[in-house]
Amino acid sequence: MRRAAEAVLLHAALVGGAVLVLAPLLWMVSASLMPAGEATAVPPRLVPSAITFEHYRGLFTRLDLARSLRNSAGLAASVTVIALLVNSMAGYAFAKLRFAGREHIFRVLLAGLVIPAQVGMLPLFLMLRELRLVNTYAGVIVPGMASVFGIFLVRQYALSIPESVLDAARIDGAGELRIYRSLVLYLCAPILVTLAVFTFMGTWNDFMWPLVVLADARRYTLPVALANLAGEHVQDVELMMAGAVLTVLPVLVLFVCLQRYYLAGIMAGSVKE
Amino acid sequence: MTRRRRIGPAVWFVAPALGLIGVFFLAPVVAALLLSFTDFDVYAIGDPRHLRVVGGDNYATLLRDPRFWIALRNTLYFVLVGGPLSVAVSLGAALLVNARLARLRGFFRTVFFLPVVTTLVAVAVVWRYLYHPRFGLLNRGLALVGLGPIDWLGDPAWAMPAIILLAVWKNFGFNMIIFVAGLENVPERLYEAARIDGAGAWQQFRRVTLPMLAPTFVFVGVVTMIGYFQLFAEPYVMTQGGPADSTLSVVLLMYEEGFRWWTMGRGAAIAFVLFAVILAGTALQLRLRGLMVGEREMATAPAGRRGAEEAGA
Numbered sequence: 001m002r003r004a005a006e007a008v009l010l011h012a013a014l015v016g017g018a019v020l021v022l023a024p025l026l027w028m029v030s031a032s033l034m035p036a037g038e039a040t041a042v043p044p045r046l047v048p049s050a051i052t053f054e055h056y057r058g059l060f061t062r063l064d065l066a067r068s069l070r071n072s073a074g075l076a077a078s079v080t081v082i083a084l085l086v087n088s089m090a091g092y093a094f095a096k097l098r099f100a101g102r103e104h105i106f107r108v109l110l111a112g113l114v115i116p117a118q119v120g121m122l123p124l125f126l127m128l129r130e131l132r133l134v135n136t137y138a139g140v141i142v143p144g145m146a147s148v149f150g151i152f153l154v155r156q157y158a159l160s161i162p163e164s165v166l167d168a169a170r171i172d173g174a175g176e177l178r179i180y181r182s183l184v185l186y187l188c189a190p191i192l193v194t195l196a197v198f199t200f201m202g203t204w205n206d207f208m209w210p211l212v213v214l215a216d217a218r219r220y221t222l223p224v225a226l227a228n229l230a231g232e233h234v235q236d237v238e239l240m241m242a243g244a245v246l247t248v249l250p251v252l253v254l255f256v257c258l259q260r261y262y263l264a265g266i267m268a269g270s271v272k273e
Numbered sequence: 274m275t276r277r278r279r280i281g282p283a284v285w286f287v288a289p290a291l292g293l294i295g296v297f298f299l300a301p302v303v304a305a306l307l308l309s310f311t312d313f314d315v316y317a318i319g320d321p322r323h324l325r326v327v328g329g330d331n332y333a334t335l336l337r338d339p340r341f342w343i344a345l346r347n348t349l350y351f352v353l354v355g356g357p358l359s360v361a362v363s364l365g366a367a368l369l370v371n372a373r374l375a376r377l378r379g380f381f382r383t384v385f386f387l388p389v390v391t392t393l394v395a396v397a398v399v400w401r402y403l404y405h406p407r408f409g410l411l412n413r414g415l416a417l418v419g420l421g422p423i424d425w426l427g428d429p430a431w432a433m434p435a436i437i438l439l440a441v442w443k444n445f446g447f448n449m450i451i452f453v454a455g456l457e458n459v460p461e462r463l464y465e466a467a468r469i470d471g472a473g474a475w476q477q478f479r480r481v482t483l484p485m486l487a488p489t490f491v492f493v494g495v496v497t498m499i500g501y502f503q504l505f506a507e508p509y510v511m512t513q514g515g516p517a518d519s520t521l522s523v524v525l526l527m528y529e530e531g532f533r534w535w536t537m538g539r540g541a542a543i544a545f546v547l548f549a550v551i552l553a554g555t556a557l558q559l560r561l562r563g564l565m566v567g568e569r570e571m572a573t574a575p576a577g578r579r580g581a582e583e584a585g586a
Contacts, residue, residue: 090290097283120301
């Protein structure tokens with residue numbers, strides 16, 4: 001009897017929590033489908049009186065958010081490919097190859113994790129300005145190409161590769177690059193998927209750096225474009241909600257499809273501080 | 274003998290990553306420290322000969338600037354109220370999701386985690402409308418129970434609580450996952466032993482769960498604190514630091530100084546003060562861990578540890 005009451009209370013709390021968590025996202029979708037003006041009606045409507053896609057059309061015709069969507073997708077994909085390559089090579093080397101100062105360098109890198117990205121942001125901007133990379137896609141990509149977190153993630157995983165497997169390949173005459181390409185990448189595939197999901201989402205969602213480095217609206221990523229529009233189009237609630245859906249939906253879908261890998265990354269990252 | 278031969282290739286494996294991190298992360302941090310001792314401004318951008326070394330002047334000016342103190346106070350408000358609140362909600366959600374009686378655990382875990390992966394700018398735009406005094410859903414909900422209306426983002430007293438509420442909603446799922454992993458690592462026999470000793474649910478939570486989660490708390494505390502000190506996008510999108518500077522954060526002030534007024538020397542000084550505060554906060558939390566973990570020897574570590582230990586052995 002008491003157990004049943006506990007179960008009811010527990011599930012009431014779970015369902016109540018889920019409703020609170022989902023409400024803002026559901027309202028966002030609902031408002032994006034309302035006829036213009038309906039989201040600001042008093043009292044507020046929860047569901048559209050008639051579903052319309054005119055605001056989504058408006059994003060692509062009136063606002064040219066298709067360009068921002070392409071920018072975001074292209075930049076996130078580029079950073080992901082580069083970061084996978086660079087971080088997997090370094091992570092593997094820190095785990096399995098021997099070189100002078102390996103442990104020492106790795107500790108220094110880990111200590112660097114407490115430095116917020118904003119600390120070096122002003123000089124980084126000035127440096128990229130000298131390199132003529134301000135207001136270019138390359139300027140957005142540059143700081144994301146290598147990351148301590150990515151190296152750490154791959155290293156922890158690569159530690160579990162048995163030494164005997166690598167030695168067997170060496171005895172067969174395989175060079176280090178070949179071993180990395182045809183053996184290590186294959187063995188580390190799960191953690192590389194994790195790293196790819198993290199990097200893609202991180203770049204997609206990033207706001208401050210693209211805001212700083214991009215000046216030309218045609219190069220804006222979705223978050224920067226959206227923040228910009230939210231100032232100009234305060235009254236167009238339905239339009240802004242359609243823009244928010246467009247920005248959020250790709251990463252939500254990606255997460256729901258690959259959540260196993262994403263959550264594994266959080267676990268691996270939380271092993272050591 | 275093979276060891277010596279491996280030195281060559283290894284360098285090529287780490288060189289790209291170390292080079293990139295060195296040039297685009299560590300060097301700018303060092304440069305920022307130097308920059309903070311100069312009067313670098315819009316004239317110096319045009320012609321570096323305008324640059325002068327001014328010693329600690331930027332820091333001195335900062336300490337006399339009332340807006341800096343407002344920004345620091347606002348940021349500490351966000352970190353010290355929002356941080357613990359997030360962690361508490363995370364732990365509560367983890368306990369619910371992890372409860373033995375709970376059905377559909379995977380589903381609820383995914384739902385609670387969804388806000389974490391959303392784009393901050395997009396949800397800040399959404400929440401700006403949820404907080405609208407007239408047609409916002411939040412005030413409508415409050416009206417149902419006879420409260421409000423509250424001018425969430427227009428009232429200096431409510432703007433920061435509103436941003437904290439958004440941050441808790443957005444972030445609690447992340448720490449929840451880490452707490453779930455910590456909870457799964459608490460040996461069941463400890464609860465059995467506690468029950469045999471007559472401990473009720475609260476006693477079990479207080480005497481078994483909380484102490485066993487101590488290392489998790491430290492990790493979650495440090496990571497949350499570092500993240501919360503970097504408050505920027507929420508006020509940038511929702512309030513532009515207002516009303517009456519009530520949501521002006523340290524990073525927002527740095528952004529204004531550095532990238533709006535191009536007074537980069539002052540901006541760099543702000544960044545370093547923030548960094549120093551973060552370091553002090555991290556050191557403090559690690560000291561506290563020393564006190565807490567000293568009482569127990571076994572560390573609960575989430576999955577993934579085993580591989581590392583086996584390989585290290």
